[in-house]
Amino acid sequence: MNNIDTKRSPCPNHRDEVTKSRSPAPLPSSTVLSPLPSVSQSPSPATTTPPITYTVFTSRQKRSLVLVLGLTMLASPLTATIYLPLLPLLAQHFEVSNQAINLTITLYIVFQALSPAIFATLSDTLGRRPIYLTTYTLYTVASLSLALNRSSYAALLVLRALQSLGASAVLAVAYGVVADVCVPAERGKMLGPLMGAANLAVCIGPVIGGWVALGSGSYEWVFWSLVIFGGINLLAIGWTFPETARNVVGNGSIIPGVWGQTWSSALGLWLVGRKRREMGLEDGIDMEATSETRKESTAQRKARFKDVNPLVCLRIIFWRDTALVLWMAASPYAVYYCVQTSIPSIYKDIYQYNEFEIGLSYLTGGAGVVLGGIANGRLMDYNYKVTAKRIGHTVDKVSGDDMNHFPIERARARGSWVLLGVYICALAGYGWAVQTRAHQSIPLILQFVLGALCTCFQQTFNALLVDIFPGSPSTAAASGNITRCTLSAVAVAIMQPLVDVMGRGWFFTLLTLVSGVGGLATVWAIQTRGMKWRGQRISKAGEDGGKGNPGAEEVAQGQEPTKQDAG
Numbered sequence: 001m002n003n004i005d006t007k008r009s010p011c012p013n014h015r016d017e018v019t020k021s022r023s024p025a026p027l028p029s030s031t032v033l034s035p036l037p038s039v040s041q042s043p044s045p046a047t048t049t050p051p052i053t054y055t056v057f058t059s060r061q062k063r064s065l066v067l068v069l070g071l072t073m074l075a076s077p078l079t080a081t082i083y084l085p086l087l088p089l090l091a092q093h094f095e096v097s098n099q100a101i102n103l104t105i106t107l108y109i110v111f112q113a114l115s116p117a118i119f120a121t122l123s124d125t126l127g128r129r130p131i132y133l134t135t136y137t138l139y140t141v142a143s144l145s146l147a148l149n150r151s152s153y154a155a156l157l158v159l160r161a162l163q164s165l166g167a168s169a170v171l172a173v174a175y176g177v178v179a180d181v182c183v184p185a186e187r188g189k190m191l192g193p194l195m196g197a198a199n200l201a202v203c204i205g206p207v208i209g210g211w212v213a214l215g216s217g218s219y220e221w222v223f224w225s226l227v228i229f230g231g232i233n234l235l236a237i238g239w240t241f242p243e244t245a246r247n248v249v250g251n252g253s254i255i256p257g258v259w260g261q262t263w264s265s266a267l268g269l270w271l272v273g274r275k276r277r278e279m280g281l282e283d284g285i286d287m288e289a290t291s292e293t294r295k296e297s298t299a300q301r302k303a304r305f306k307d308v309n310p311l312v313c314l315r316i317i318f319w320r321d322t323a324l325v326l327w328m329a330a331s332p333y334a335v336y337y338c339v340q341t342s343i344p345s346i347y348k349d350i351y352q353y354n355e356f357e358i359g360l361s362y363l364t365g366g367a368g369v370v371l372g373g374i375a376n377g378r379l380m381d382y383n384y385k386v387t388a389k390r391i392g393h394t395v396d397k398v399s400g401d402d403m404n405h406f407p408i409e410r411a412r413a414r415g416s417w418v419l420l421g422v423y424i425c426a427l428a429g430y431g432w433a434v435q436t437r438a439h440q441s442i443p444l445i446l447q448f449v450l451g452a453l454c455t456c457f458q459q460t461f462n463a464l465l466v467d468i469f470p471g472s473p474s475t476a477a478a479s480g481n482i483t484r485c486t487l488s489a490v491a492v493a494i495m496q497p498l499v500d501v502m503g504r505g506w507f508f509t510l511l512t513l514v515s516g517v518g519g520l521a522t523v524w525a526i527q528t529r530g531m532k533w534r535g536q537r538i539s540k541a542g543e544d545g546g547k548g549n550p551g552a553e554e555v556a557q558g559q560e561p562t563k564q565d566a567g
């Protein structure tokens with residue numbers, strides 16, 4: 001990527017210019033809340049211009065991205081779950097009540113919501129790489145400070161908040177990276193391994209924390225392990241992770257500025273330049289072209305920075321079509337957070353587990369989360385292909401499909417009815433299994449099922465959110481993060497008071513009605529009204545609608561430009 005000739009690299013407006021030559025009704029430039037301009041699916045017979053490639057990243061580069069992103073995405077779930085078995089130790093060490101230690105969990109969740117609102121939005125404008133470097137530096141420094149903090153409860157609160165601020169934007173930014181380098185029809189294949197790797201932390205976090213709590217009787221080594229983890233990730237990002245943001249490098253063919261260069265490529269260029277100078281040769285690099293490219297990149301970055309608004313993701317929450325999608329992504333996450341939070345008290349009070357055994361009891365749910373994420377990635381791509389076939393649409397894997405001409409809501413939500421049916425039975429069954437003190441194998445198995453299903457819903461509908469906001473994928477993912485963290489904080493806050501009044505059986509039955517039965521109504525609305533409401537949102541925003549957008553009128557009217565989906 002670093003050796004690409006900048007003279008052949010398209011400028012940021014090149015895509016629009018090519019579109020104008022291929023379609024009589026060109027799409028306008030994208031803004032934060034509007035879809036990106038898309039290449040027409042049906043060029044005229046006389047057109048000889050080749051299609052614009054959606055990305056120049058090769059399969060090998062994408063596999064490298066999956067490896068690095070999978071490692072970085074461990075941060076937030078690992079940091080959250082490794083902490084849970086330490087709660088009694090922390091309360092004893094800092095000489096505070098359990099309620100005071102629980103406040104650190106609430107504060108962590110609050111900053112889980114705030115972090116993507118700040119950093120994910122910035123990544124859509126300034127680039128992914130600078131944000132990753134900034135957040136991981138903050139995370140590593142906060143973890144180091146926690147390891148060194150021996151006496152201050154106030155410092156524990158502040159540093160856990162900073163730790164969450166550094167770790168929690170990773171997922172939203174990663175969704176943006178996937179949207180940068182993958183066409184919609186193939187995003188599930190990349191998201192599956194990423195979510196599986198990220199959710200691995202749900203398995204290993206409680207086990208590590210429980211092992212430390214039982215074996216050492218101290219908490220410091222947990223934070224030291226997070227320091228080492230953060231440092232390794234920071235080096236991996238700096239050395240190998242390239243800039244992918246389409247606002248910065250287009251489809252990957254534009255050479256980024258200094259911040260966008262990996263340390264390995266920067267070192268290689270410096271060594272080559274020094275060697276040529278020692279031999280009395282010129283650098284062999286078109287410095288004028290390179291300088292011009294970087295000046296343009298700097299000017300554009302400054303212009304984009306002026307328009308940065310971290311609160312713009314809040315606007316996404318209140319559109320009708322996105323509110324439905326956000327509910328389907330957030331409510332199962334909040335439910336599973338309640339399941340995770342209830343595990344220590346359930347297995348200690350009912351089944352008399354010790355701290356290490358409690359940590360092990362998280363493994364079945366974690367295994368479901370990992371396997372569910374991997375399997376669902378393939379299922380998403382399969383549902384996309386089936387939906388395209390039913391409406392007579394040819395999937396464009398080169399330039400990417402125009403979402404104005406494709407019922408993406410129907411494709412992503414396909415099969416959700418069956419999954420919701422199983423989800424309803426499993427969630428209600430879990431509550432009554434622990435209420436009636438059933439054999440411990442039953443809630444453990446149900447944790448596996450719930451982990452897999454909650455991951456499927458979160459992954460699928462977060463992907464749909466990115467699909468319908470292709471111009472600002474990380475900003476859209478940030479709105480999802482805010483929604484699910486807010487719901488999770490509320491659910492965890494009311495869980496114990498309601499359990500005390502209702503019992504565990506009726507509490508999880510209530511969650512079943514709200515999340516499961518409510519999910520059935522939500523999926524119906526997404527499949528039957530989602531595309532129409534999306535078109536109305538685009539037109540009302542005045543950013544990508546009306547006559548200036550091919551297909552926008554059909555979308556706004558809930559019509560499909562191709563034949564009706566029989567399924």
